Amino acid sequence: MGLEYVRISPGFEKYMPRDYVDLVKYGPFGRKVDVMDMGQFKELVEEHPMCAGCYMAYFIRVFYTALPNPEDTIVIGTAGCARLALSQAAVPFIYGNYGDTNAVASGLKRALSIRFPDKHKDVVVIAGDGGLIDIGFGMTMHSWFRREKFTTIMVDNEVYGNTGGQESGMSPKGVQLKMAPLGKKFDKINAVELAKTAGCVYVARISPTNPKRIAKTIRRAILAARHFGPTFIHAYTSCNIEYSIPTREVLADARKREKQDFKFYEWMTDEVKEFLEEVERKEKQEVKK
Amino acid sequence: MPEQRVVEPDYLLLEAPREKKFITGSQAFAEAVKRANVDVAIAYPITPQSETMHLVGDLYAQGYVKDYYRAEEEYGAMSAIAGAVRGGARAFTATSGPGLLRGLEAIVSWPGHRIPAVLGVMTRVVNAPLSIQPDNVEISYLLNSGLVVLHAENQQDVFDFTLAGFVISEKVDVYLPVVVATEGFFVTHAKGYVELPPEDMKLPPRDPYKAPVPPTDCEIPPARIQRDAPVQKSNFMSYLIHAVWQQEVWSANRRAAKWIKHYLGGLIEVVNPDAEVFVVASGCAAAQGREAQRYATMEGLNVGLIKVKSLRPFPVDEIREALKNAKAVIVPEHNIVGWLAKEVKAAIPNSGIVVDGPRVYGGMTLPVELIMEEIYKAFGIKKEKKVVV
Amino acid sequence: MAKKNPIQPGPEGYIPTPAAFQGCDLPPPGKALLYGEIVDEEVAMREAAKALLTRRNPTIFPGPLVLWGWNADAMEKAKAVLELAMEIPNCRIIPMPDYRPKYPKIDPEAEINPNHPNLTILHNKIEACIFVGVHCHYANLSLRMIRAGTNCFTIALCAEMGHEDAMVSLRDVHADEIRKFRDVVVEVRKELGIEWEPKLPPENPSLPKEDWVKISPLDFGEYAYLLIPRRGEIVEESE
Numbered sequence: 071m072g073l074e075y076v077r078i079s080p081g082f083e084k085y086m087p088r089d090y091v092d093l094v095k096y097g098p099f100g101r102k103v104d105v106m107d108m109g110q111f112k113e114l115v116e117e118h119p120m121c122a123g124c125y126m127a128y129f130i131r132v133f134y135t136a137l138p139n140p141e142d143t144i145v146i147g148t149a150g151c152a153r154l155a156l157s158q159a160a161v162p163f164i165y166g167n168y169g170d171t172n173a174v175a176s177g178l179k180r181a182l183s184i185r186f187p188d189k190h191k192d193v194v195v196i197a198g199d200g201g202l203i204d205i206g207f208g209m210t211m212h213s214w215f216r217r218e219k220f221t222t223i224m225v226d227n228e229v230y231g232n233t234g235g236q237e238s239g240m241s242p243k244g245v246q247l248k249m250a251p252l253g254k255k256f257d258k259i260n261a262v263e264l265a266k267t268a269g270c271v272y273v274a275r276i277s278p279t280n281p282k283r284i285a286k287t288i289r290r291a292i293l294a295a296r297h298f299g300p301t302f303i304h305a306y307t308s309c310n311i312e313y314s315i316p317t318r319e320v321l322a323d324a325r326k327r328e329k330q331d332f333k334f335y336e337w338m339t340d341e342v343k344e345f346l347e348e349v350e351r352k353e354k355q356e357v358k359k
Numbered sequence: 360m361p362e363q364r365v366v367e368p369d370y371l372l373l374e375a376p377r378e379k380k381f382i383t384g385s386q387a388f389a390e391a392v393k394r395a396n397v398d399v400a401i402a403y404p405i406t407p408q409s410e411t412m413h414l415v416g417d418l419y420a421q422g423y424v425k426d427y428y429r430a431e432e433e434y435g436a437m438s439a440i441a442g443a444v445r446g447g448a449r450a451f452t453a454t455s456g457p458g459l460l461r462g463l464e465a466i467v468s469w470p471g472h473r474i475p476a477v478l479g480v481m482t483r484v485v486n487a488p489l490s491i492q493p494d495n496v497e498i499s500y501l502l503n504s505g506l507v508v509l510h511a512e513n514q515q516d517v518f519d520f521t522l523a524g525f526v527i528s529e530k531v532d533v534y535l536p537v538v539v540a541t542e543g544f545f546v547t548h549a550k551g552y553v554e555l556p557p558e559d560m561k562l563p564p565r566d567p568y569k570a571p572v573p574p575t576d577c578e579i580p581p582a583r584i585q586r587d588a589p590v591q592k593s594n595f596m597s598y599l600i601h602a603v604w605q606q607e608v609w610s611a612n613r614r615a616a617k618w619i620k621h622y623l624g625g626l627i628e629v630v631n632p633d634a635e636v637f638v639v640a641s642g643c644a645a646a647q648g649r650e651a652q653r654y655a656t657m658e659g660l661n662v663g664l665i666k667v668k669s670l671r672p673f674p675v676d677e678i679r680e681a682l683k684n685a686k687a688v689i690v691p692e693h694n695i696v697g698w699l700a701k702e703v704k705a706a707i708p709n710s711g712i713v714v715d716g717p718r719v720y721g722g723m724t725l726p727v728e729l730i731m732e733e734i735y736k737a738f739g740i741k742k743e744k745k746v747v748v
Numbered sequence: 749m750a751k752k753n754p755i756q757p758g759p760e761g762y763i764p765t766p767a768a769f770q771g772c773d774l775p776p777p778g779k780a781l782l783y784g785e786i787v788d789e790e791v792a793m794r795e796a797a798k799a800l801l802t803r804r805n806p807t808i809f810p811g812p813l814v815l816w817g818w819n820a821d822a823m824e825k826a827k828a829v830l831e832l833a834m835e836i837p838n839c840r841i842i843p844m845p846d847y848r849p850k851y852p853k854i855d856p857e858a859e860i861n862p863n864h865p866n867l868t869i870l871h872n873k874i875e876a877c878i879f880v881g882v883h884c885h886y887a888n889l890s891l892r893m894i895r896a897g898t899n900c901f902t903i904a905l906c907a908e909m910g911h912e913d914a915m916v917s918l919r920d921v922h923a924d925e926i927r928k929f930r931d932v933v934v935e936v937r938k939e940l941g942i943e944w945e946p947k948l949p950p951e952n953p954s955l956p957k958e959d960w961v962k963i964s965p966l967d968f969g970e971y972a973y974l975l976i977p978r979r980g981e982i983v984e985e986s987e
Contacts, residue, residue, distance in 0.1 A: 075580045079817040079826035085841045087858040088954040142577045162575050167468050170438035177442025180426050184398050185447050212431035531908040571884035580816035581846030596864040603892045610768035
């Protein structure tokens with residue numbers, strides 16, 4: 071179905087609140103949106119409840135703009151900062167229990183595949199480092215081992231931001247945080263290598279300094295997941311509060327980390343590469359026409 | 360696999376011709392799933408539940424169930440059930456004792472998320488020390504979470520409760536998960552006679568649009584759906600929405616009563632309603648209570664039995680009415696905490712007539728003689744204890 | 749049921765007991781609920797019509813299932829809702845387009861939300877309202893909160909089995925049944941001697957349209973530099 075459920079019943083256009091009229095008229099449904107047009111979509115840029123200067127909020131906006139098929143996409147999140155912004159968007163969102171995202175997504179994707187075998191219903195998990203790599207670790211890994219066809223995006227702020235700044239498995243070694251009063255005693259977990267080993271067919275690590283690149287990466291991950299298996303993006307989205315990054319310097323910090331340990335990295339299987347090249351070649355041809 | 364035709368739930372459950380088979384409780388679960396048009400079954404091993412999910416796996420291999428997999432652990436299994444049901448599928452899983460407690464965080468969130476599914480609970484002691492025997496203390500954890508909880512006495516109940524469970528859980532005015540609990544081994548691994556409707560019939564598929572909440576499948580408005588949005592702002596409005604949400608779950612739980620009556624013939628079964636002394640029991644204890652009632656009648660004692668089929672909704676009015684003239688009430692149970700005795704005491708005005716027990720636990724069997732002892736005491740009959748050397 | 753007609757307009761108090769806890773059952777097919785009791789549809793409809801015609805600021809709250817034209821039935825039902833609105837003197841339409849709480853603040857003149865419906869009711873002094881096209885779970889939440897804190901007379905036109913917490917609840921209501929109810933409203937209106945020329949309710953008073961076309965990335969403050977590359981900055985391909 072897709073677009074029909076974002077169409078206002080005839081006669082009710084003038085009774086809908088302005089927000090919803092705008093959503094239908096200007097929203098991202100049913101057309102290709104360029105990340106540079108993000109400002110056109112109120113749904114994606116309206117006030118969010120996150121901290122001023124939050125880089126995760128920015129990443130999530132780009133994420134929504136980049137969805138290849140927003141009218142047939144379901145986003146799954148869990149406890150943590152990310153879901154505060156995720157739940158503000160015009161795309162169905164599931165908030166289950168602590169760290170259960172990849173198990174819920176497995177069930178959901180299978181149900182949708184049974185019910186709509188001829189349609190692409192994209193399921194995307196977007197959760198924090200704590201949700202995916204600590205409490206939800208087993209479910210994250212097993213969804214990959216089982217080759218579940220959905221995308222997992224880890225918005226890694228290297229801390230439990232929403233519960234008040236505790237150490238996570240993704241915090242860098244040595245950093246002093248709550249529950250790590252003497253500094254973290256082991257290394258940041260290498261999520262990207264784990265994902266590759268566990269069977270993801272497309273893996274990327276990114277520091278969000280370049281919106282076009284974020285959008286392209288997200289799009290690739292979602293398209294590859296439709297046909298081939300699990301895909302994973304590890305994105306650095308700093309916590310300017312717990313890591314005391316001045317608001318004006320969040321981008322500089324992202325650039326610094328990009329040079330240090332978040333250099334853009336992309337890996338995919340040969341068949342995914344072939345598929346994506348074909349898709350992107352066709353798209354370029356269409357643009358030329 | 361025979362070609363199955365869809366028939367109305369009322370026909371399949373109440374009218375279709377039945378054939379008598381001699382099968383285990385695990386097989387009875389599987390026979391129900393076979394006729395329930397299940398989309399997704401998710402399994403994770405734990406004794407004594409595993410056999411049921413092996414058989415459901417066979418149903419998947421044969422084509423009765425559309426998707427099936429072995430999950431990573433119970434929390435993952437129960438979460439995936441929630442995902443599948445949100446996506447519009449009909450889902451089944453089962454677990455036991457420690458597995459139930461491992462999955463409990465997800466399970467107790469199902470009612471609030473309005474997840475209609477059927478969960479088989481084959482009771483097993485809660486570990487420490489480890490044991491696999493059928494103590495049913497775990498059921499007490501389920502009683503306060505909004506789930507509909509049915510307690511099966513035997514293999515026939517397992518079949519009927521499970522098949523009806525799918526229908527009841529998807530009623531628009533209920534839309535809650537239904538637990539079908541029964542004692543591990545005593546029922547799951549023992550055979551009994553079960554009357555089964557033909558296997559070439561099945562329930563209609565789940566219609567996820569006939570529901571009090573929209574499925575999350577991008578096919579139905581609202582587009583900006585978040586059907587269970589966090590309502591956590593610190594103000595009175597957010598407290599109130601959570602309060603009425605809980606009320607709605609428990610209202611739905613009460614509404615299940617009329618469907619349980621319709622499909623399963625009542626929340627309770629009463630044997631000898633004019634009795635002076637009653638045995639009130641559920642599950643396997645009801646089977647032993649039934650025997651005790653029979654013995655007592657043979658000895659000329661006016662004893663009745665109330666079998667509680669539905670623990671949630673709890674049949675407060677029915678039990679109060681049935682016990683209004685009782686002199687004593689004996690509540691045999693397979694657990695040490697006596698959750699049923701507490702419920703019965705709370706249901707009647709004169710709770711002093713309730714005898715605490717007899718109770719067995721750790722997986723011990725419940726000899727009829729234990730119940731008889733309490734019956735004799737209630738009638739003031741003194742029996743000599745024989746010591747067999 | 750302890751007392752007769754237990755479900756009355758509120759305010760019932762801090763946290764009212766749900767009607768289902770008080771022993772109110774949903775009506776069987778062909779019947780309706782009036783003040784928590786099962787009655788004939790006709791009786792319930794007339795009482796609902798009377799409330800809409802005699803109480804202050806009657807308002808229809810259409811939910812997602814009629815607001816969004818997701819299938820032919822929904823659009824037909826939406827049409828019937830407008831026909832009903834035309835016949836209720838000085839009726840207003842305040843939509844419930846979705847179920848997500850409105851943060852930071854709802855515009856109570858523009859919309860109603862199941863997580864805080866009383867804000868809309870109290871702000872607009874609504875004393876009679878109709879819920880239609882709202883999923884049962886959310887309608888029940890709303891109906892209970894409204895009974896808790898307002899004196900609004902609630903009418904639920906339910907496509908499924910009905911709602912115990914509404915003062916009047918009809919069941920299995922689709923476009924035809926809404927039109928039947930409209931006819932009852934017209935009939936009762938005539939009996940009460942109220943004169944009214946059918947007309948559509950006023951439009952949604954939400955804020956004047958914002959002109960998104962004129963917005964520039966610079967309006968996004970701290971994010972502006974993320975939307976436009978700096979002079980001389982080259983956006984590379986991702987390879």
